[in-house]
Amino acid sequence: MAMKGVDDNGSVMHGTLMTRKFLAPEIILGDDSRELIGQYALSLSGKNIFLVSDPGVVKAGWTGEVADNLASAGLDVVTYDKVTPNPRSKEVMQGADVYIDEGCDLIVAVGGGSPMDCGKAIGAVASNHCHVLELEGVDEVQFPAPPIICIPTTAGSSADVSQFAIITDEEKKRKFAIISKAMLADLALIDPVITTSMSLELIADTGMDALCHAFESYVSNASSVITDMFALEATRLVSEYLPKAYDDPDDIVVREKVMLGSMYAGLAFSNASLGLVHAMAHSLGGYLDSAHGECNAQLLEHVVAYNYPQVPDRYRDLEAAMSGNSSSTDSGPDSLVGMIRGLNEHLEIEPGLSNIGVKEEDIDFLSHNALLDPCLATNPRPATLEDIEELYHGAL
Structure with a gap:
């Protein structure tokens, strides 16, 4: 007869198999999958897209290509490309202000871990009307973020499929984590072609x-x-x-x-x-x-x-x-x-x-x-x- 108990982490155990949950976004994996951005933004009822990126990705041409694809689908696009390699709380707050002021309704993040983490945090701040520092920790995001689509340009951070967003508190010179299912993207368009830059x-x-x-x-x-x-x-x-x-x-x-x-x-x-x-x-x-x-x-x-x-x-x-x-x-x-x-x-x-x-x-x-x-x-x-x-x- 299997014994039932609770382990040190609070997980229910039946025999030796502990109960765990597993979360993942919808994933589209394949060469040139980035070109599907327009149809998927429309499927999420997007009309005014907030496109988050960084100067390096802009220079490589991927940000502009995604913006053009969105525009070709009849969508308005507001680009925010002021994200630094370790995104700062100030950048999140500035981005959230622009998102709200421009009346955006969906976020597309194109880049490595920095634009994706920044984009996810911007969405959480915009929906919770708070400072990003208030979201630090596990399950501190009370209201769901707006829909977000991630298009990774690097093969490493995996911010496109994770429940984490890592942001820098520039005043205290420390990084902090926002860990919540609200940080999970609605869709990850994973395109190996983009990594060639x-x-x-x-x-x-x-x-x-x-x-x-x-x-x-x-x-x-x-x-x-x-x-x-x-x-x-x-x-x-x-x-x-x-x-x-x-x-x-x-x-x-x-x-x-x-x-x-x-x-x-x-x-x-x-x-x-x-x-x-x-x-x-x-x-x-x-x-x-x-x-x-x-x-x-x-x-x-x-x-x-x-x-x-x-x-x-x-x-x-x-x-x-x-x-x-x-x-x-x-x-x-x-x-x-x-x-x-x-x-x-x-x-x-x-x-x-x-x-x-x-x-x-x-x-x-x-x-x-x-x-x-x-x-x-x-x-x-x-x-x-x-x-x-x-x-x-x-x-x-």
Whole structure:
């Protein structure tokens, strides 16, 4: 007879299968799927579209193409392209003002994680008539955001399929998370063709972000059989095809595989959450305005070594997925850490947080902020302030 109880996270258990929910947007995946934007905006009853993007995506031509497609469908378009690489609360509030003043009724976000997170936060602020800082935390968005369609231009952030929006509080130099099903896009148009405009550095950084999503969701204490499936396949795809995409960025078949891995990783972490790597990376991004993917790449091996004793079987699964073998050796963390280092070397990511401007005197501030990050709650091994400080020192 199956026993029923409640685990430490409050999940109901029947036998060994814990009850978990799984949320995902409608997803259209395929080459040139971005060209469907007009018909899907109309299907969501959009009339006056608020198009969120950033200067780099505008320069690449994708923002203008999407705007033209929307206009061809008979829709009015208001473009907001003032989003910076780590979107700030001021940008969200300015965008919400424009959205309301222009009488917009649907948001389309075109870009990497920054425009998509900013667009999702703009929608939540507009519908809740509040400051974005009031939405920090889990399930703090009281009223649903307006319809939003995300078109990712990078293969890594997975903001298009996640319940997260990460925003920078520029006054306190910290990143904060809005985690809510209201942050889930109504539709993700995932088009690998768009990723062909990425620089090699962006391919590397965003790809490692996707790998970190897969790793952290798989070892998360909120993982499930559904998220595990996505996390392991994401690990396999990104590990195999990210180096190939870096070596031959014009190979669209390889780009498709990395994009698919990124999507799988996003579906995993959106529902299982993340861990210590992201808690520490968010702190770095908020304080130093550092590239999020590079921060993750620098920190992953150190956190894997820290967490490994707590969940060795899980990390052995990840090692097997990363290597393409059906099983891995019981050699402790060294083999897996070596694989991560080898991948970073292939992607020419130079090790050491000092290379992105971190100084010894920054570590106290960074550690205190990381300790407060909600991603820490689902890390498999508890971490104290001293633990985090030691990890930052080790990654310098």
